[in-house]
Amino acid sequence: MTVAIIQFGGSNCDNDVLHVLQDVLGIDAELVWYKEEKLDEYEAAVIPGGFSYGDYLRSGAIASRTPIMDAVRKLADDGKPVMGICNGFQILTESGLLDGALTTNSYPKFKCEWSYLRVENTNTPFTSMYDEGQIIRIPIAHKDGKFYHDDASLQQLEENNQVVFRYVDENGKPTEAVNPNGSRNNIAGITNKTGNVLGMMPHPERASETIIGSDDGLLMFKSMIESGRK
């Protein structure tokens, strides 16, 4: 299978994702410029992190209205895995492929640090190789990462098991102290209703080799590739 890594002006984690897929996992992956209108030859897509369009208007807002996002939407509608990391998550919410919005951190500072996440749902193409409740260590790097949605929609997300990752402490408790940005319900990542579109603020591609501190994120890409092969 071949994975498309979508590149916008201002994407900056594109080559990191390419490195993990190609060099660490030996998977075919290609960088695809945002002006492309078709993604028919790809089995999955990753929207990487960065600062597309300088975060003008709102983080992810401009990128979400580019031609390639129609192709990403088609891929998602066909049930193929689509994964948005950090700015990619912001782009997916702005495009309506995922619910909610990412807003400025409660304490409005760019935060780049390790975080612990609890895997809340293993019944997704991205988490099938993890154990339910597993605690993984993956870094964050953002200023606009506070997940927000109104009470009723939040309840829906929880009831549908769309919350995939939550910020927790080392022991797996989702406390306020370890919530890095003020996200409602300590939400770090969610999927769409059908589970094949994932958005998350933490960066699994920065935690895919032990030499850089953690390879807890690697299983996410492995799971995605396994599910894409089926």
Added chain:
Amino acid sequence: MLYEAEVTINLKAGMLDPEGTTIKRALGHLGYNTESVKSTKRYVIELKAESEENARDLVDQMCQKLIANPIIHDYSIDLREIE
């Protein structure tokens, strides 16, 4: 007709406004005590339209499709003919 629309984007009531809070704190450091500071964004758009109603309708569509995010924002449109 040429119109100028001033679009003001506000965070919905009850949402935290970290930028406003930070400015309030900085004002405090300068000795100004304020009850609250809220941040807003304002865009000024010039456009041609057949009528004021038509212009307002177009700007409203722009707000819904791009300029505002309905999950977190309220917006208002102030429109005037400039030609």
